[in-house]
Amino acid sequence: MAQDTYNHRMGRNxxxxxxxxxxxxxxxxxxxxxxxxxxxxxxxxxxxxxxxPTSASEGExxxxxxxxxxxxxxxxxxxxxSAAPSSESxxxxxxxxxxxxxxxxxxxxxxxxxxxxxxTGTDAVALTFDDGPSPEWTPTxxxxxxxxxxxxxFCVIGAYAEAYPEIIADIAREGHTLCNHAWFHEFDLGKWSxxxxxxxxxxxxDAIVKAxxxxxxxxxxxxxxxxxxxxxxxxADLGMESLHWAVDPSDWDNKTTGAQIEKHVLSETEPGAIxxxxxxxxxxxxxxxxLRSILDEFDKRGYAYTGL
Numbered sequence: 475m476a477q478d479t480y481n482h483r484m485g486r487n488x489x490x491x492x493x494x495x496x497x498x499x500x501x502x503x504x505x506x507x508x509x510x511x512x513x514x515x516x517x518x519x520x521x522x523x524x525x526x527p528t529s530a531s532e533g534e535x536x537x538x539x540x541x542x543x544x545x546x547x548x549x550x551x552x553x554x555x556s557a558a559p560s561s562e563s564x565x566x567x568x569x570x571x572x573x574x575x576x577x578x579x580x581x582x583x584x585x586x587x588x589x590x591x592x593x594t595g596t597d598a599v600a601l602t603f604d605d606g607p608s609p610e611w612t613p614t615x616x617x618x619x620x621x622x623x624x625x626x627x628f629c630v631i632g633a634y635a636e637a638y639p640e641i642i643a644d645i646a647r648e649g650h651t652l653c654n655h656a657w658f659h660e661f662d663l664g665k666w667s668x669x670x671x672x673x674x675x676x677x678x679x680d681a682i683v684k685a686x687x688x689x690x691x692x693x694x695x696x697x698x699x700x701x702x703x704x705x706x707x708x709x710a711d712l713g714m715e716s717l718h719w720a721v722d723p724s725d726w727d728n729k730t731t732g733a734q735i736e737k738h739v740l741s742e743t744e745p746g747a748i749x750x751x752x753x754x755x756x757x758x759x760x761x762x763x764x765l766r767s768i769l770d771e772f773d774k775r776g777y778a779y780t781g782l
Contacts, residue, residue, distance in 0.1 A: 580746055586718030587701045593720055597745035598780035599772065601626040602719065604655055604695065605726070605754025607634050607641035612753045614762055616644060622769060625781035627717070629653035629695040631754065632678030639685030646686035651781040653693040654678045654714060664702030671708045679712065693717040693782065717782070719750035725764070726755040735764035740771050 586592035594600050601619075606612045607630055619626055628645050630652060635642050646652060656663050657674045664671070679691050694709035695717045696702075706716045723738035724730045743749055751761055 582746070585720075586716075587699065588703060588706060588716075590701055590706065590716040590718040592718040592748055593746045594748060594780050594782060595746065596780065598778040599743060599745065600748045600780050600782055601751060602629055602653070602695075602717070602748060603627070603751050603753040604629045605634075605659065605752050606630055607638045607645070608754045608758065609638055609641065611758035611762060612638075612641050613644070614758075615753045615765070616648060616650075618762070618765060618769065619650075620648060622773070624769070624779045625649050625651070626779070627651040627653050627693065627781055628753070629655040629693070629717070630678075630682065631655050631659055632657035632674075632681045634754065635678070635685055636681040639681075642682060642685035642689075646689045649781070651693065652682050652686065652689050652691050653695055653717060654682070654691050654709070655695050656697050659697040661698045661700055664696060664700055664705035668704060668708055671705055672712070675709060675712055675714070717748070720747040721749040723751070723764075725750075725761040726752045726757055728757050730757060730760065732760040732763035735761055736767050739764070739768050743772075745777065 580593060580595050583593045583595040584591050601624065603612075603615060603626060606628060612628075628650055630642065630645075632654070642652070654675055655678070657678050660666075660674065663674060666674070675694065682691050683689055692714060693716075694705075694712075694714040696705055699718060701716065701718070709716055721739055721742045723735045723742075725735045739749060739751075751765070752758065753761075
């Protein structure tokens, strides 16, 4: 009797174990490979490290600078094209060292007759001295400019350059600019034939360069400002820019006093002006008397100077 009872219990236990095993097998078949978990099971909402997006296009926000909020990519990883440097990118240091674009000349730079230059193109003022060199007055002008460290332009007559080469050499040595003012101040030069104009200007340039070897004669100023297209074209062909002026106090005229020269220059000169004065001609004493006061006032205005 006792043996029968024991066998009966063992039989029920075996049936229970078999039933439990069958249930577990059924559950494993339904869930592990993507089946829905039983109700009430929680899942993570953040992606795992292996599944994290590696670019903004895959779900990350971008900053205002275009960079992703969190960089999970490995720089230089094989097959990672985003890690390769872009040929279009510019490093901050390279960008900051790039030269600033050159400023364009002022709109009134070439407002002289027939498009000649009558302004410097910047805020600097250009002092120009015509009809020299004069053995009496050019050294006086040079000394006044030297005292203040001013560079100017000297538009010299070829015959005088040939006669006083030592003064031409002084002008060049002190860093001033030499300008061709024709061989003997021929007012009607621009009406001559092209060949005649060329011969006149070339002769003047030769005299200047002989007196100051290596000097560059980059400018031509027509005597009396009597410009013609032909004279301008020949000068350009010889490598010279045609230089006019914005301020003319008529300091060449014996009737013009020093006070009048000073008043006219100070009232008419603005930043960028090219000022016409004369270290030659016939009224240099009044011009030199006015020049010192003019330079004093220009200093107060804070003008810079250029030899163009």
